[in-house]
Amino acid sequence: MPELPEVEVSRQGISPYLDNQRLVKVVARQRQLRWWVPDEVIAQLDQPILSVTRRAKYLLIQLPAGDIILHLGMSGHLKVVPADTPATKHDHIDLLLSSGKVLRLNDTRRFGAVLWQAKGEVHPLLASLGPEPLSDRFNLAHLQAAFAKRNSAVKLVLMDNHVVVGVGNIYANEALFKAGILPTKPAKQVTDTQLARLLPVIKETLTAAIKQGGTTLKDFSQADGKPGYFAQQLLVYGRGGQPCVSCGKDLTEIRLGQRSTVFCASCQQ
Template identity: 55%
Template sequence: MPELPEVETTRRGIAPYLEGKRVTQLIVRDRRLRWPIPEDLAIQIEDQVFTRIDRRAKYLLMHIGGGVLIGHLGMSGNMRLVPIGTPAAKHAHVDIELDSGLALRYTDPRRFGALLWSNDPMAHPLLASLGPEPLSEAFNGELLYQRSRGKRSAVKPFIMDNAVVVGVGNIYASEALFAAGIDPRREAGRISKARYVQLALEIKRILAYAIERGGTTLRDFTGGDGQPGYFKQELFVYGRGGELCKVCGRTLSECRLGQRSSVYCSSCQR
C-alpha cells in the first residue's frame, strides 16, 4: 500500500502539471471505487482550473473551482500524467483531461482508492478526526508520551493510529522503531518520555528521508513521474524476517501486531 512518502512523491510529481491548468473533460470508465465516484463530478470540475495540490495524511487534496477533489491511492492505485488519447489499460478508471494536452489518469487494479468531492475537506468525515502531520511542529515526543498514557496496546499499532499521528504506516513504523531501539511489542503506556522523544525524531527523520529519496518502491507503485522510489534498498527490518540484522548480525524476528507482520531485532530493540 502506498504510504505517506509515496503519496507525497505523487503530489510533488503531479502538482507542476496540474496547477494553473484547466480541465477540458472528465472521463470516468468505472465509478466503482471504495466509494463511488460522484455522479456530478464532471459538473464540479470541467472548465475549472486547478489552483493548488496539497496532501493531508495519505489523501491528495486537489483544489479546483469552488471545492477540492479528494484522492486516495488505496492499496494499489496510482496517478500519472499521460498524453490525451493514450489508450487506457484495463484498470485505468478515470482520465481528467487538461488544456495542456495531458490527462491525469487514475489507475487502481483493486479499486480500494477514492476520488471524492468536498467544499470543505477538513470537515469531511475521512479527514475531520485525523491526528497531526508527522513532519509538522505539532508532532513530537511529548505528544506521543501524553497520548500513550494508560494504553495497553503495543507501541507499533499505537503509532500507526491515524488519530495519534497520520501517515506512519507499516513500513515506516517498523523502521522508526528499529532506529529508536524500541521493541514493537512493548506496551505503549510503559514507554518513557525520553524514548518517545527519540522515536518522534526518528519518525520525522525517516519519513523526510524517504520522501527525498522518492518513497518506497512496492510491487504496485512507482512515483508520480513514473520513476521508481529508491528507499526500499535501505530498509533495516521491514520485509526482512529471517534475514540478518544489518547492525548486530543476529537473525531478525517476526510477529503479528494489529493484524500486520512486524519484523524486529530482539538484540537491538528493547
C-alpha cells in the same frame, strides 16, 4: 498499500503538470471504486486548479468550489499522459487538463477513491485525523499524551491515524528499530527518554523516504513511471530471519495487528 512518502512523491510528481492549469472535465470509465465517485466530481467543468496538496494519504486537488480527493488504495497509481493516449483496462478516472494532458488513475483492485469535499467543509474521512508527522503539531508533548494510557502495542499506536497520520507499517517498523523500542511494548510503558529518541527518528525516516522517491512497492510507481529507491535502505522491514545490521543476530518476524512486524529482540527493548 502506498504509504505517506509514496503519496507525497506522487503529489510532487503530478504537481508540475497541474499547476496553473484548468480542469477541463472529469471522465469516469468506472465510478464504483472503494466508494461511488460522486456527481460533484463529474460536474467539475472548466475549473482552475488552485493547488495540489496532501492530507495523510489523501491527495487534494483544490478547485474554487472545493477539493477532489484522491486515495490510491491498495494498488492505485497516477500517471500524466497525453489526452489521446488509449486507456488500458484499469484506467478508471481521467482528469483532462487544459494543457492537453490527462491525469489518469489506474487501480487494478479498485480499492482507491475519488471523492469530493465542498469548500469550507471537511470530508468525514479527514475530520478526525491526527497531526501530520512532519509538522510542528507532532511533538514530544503530543506523543506523551497519546501514549500515556494506551495498553496497545506501541507500533499499533503509531499506526493509529488519530494519533499521527501516515506512519504506516513499513516506517513504523523502521523507526522503532532505529529508536531501539520493541514494537510489542505497551505504549504507556514507553519512557520519555525513548519517546524523545522516537520522535526525531520518525521525522527523519519519512523525510529520507520522500527525498529518495518513496519505497518501491509492487503496485507503486511515480507519476513519471520511475520506482522509489528507499527500499535499498530498509533495515528491518522485509528482512525477517536475516542478521540485524547492528548486532548480527537474526531478526524476529511476527504478525501484529495482522501486519508483518520485524524487530531485533536484542537491540530493541
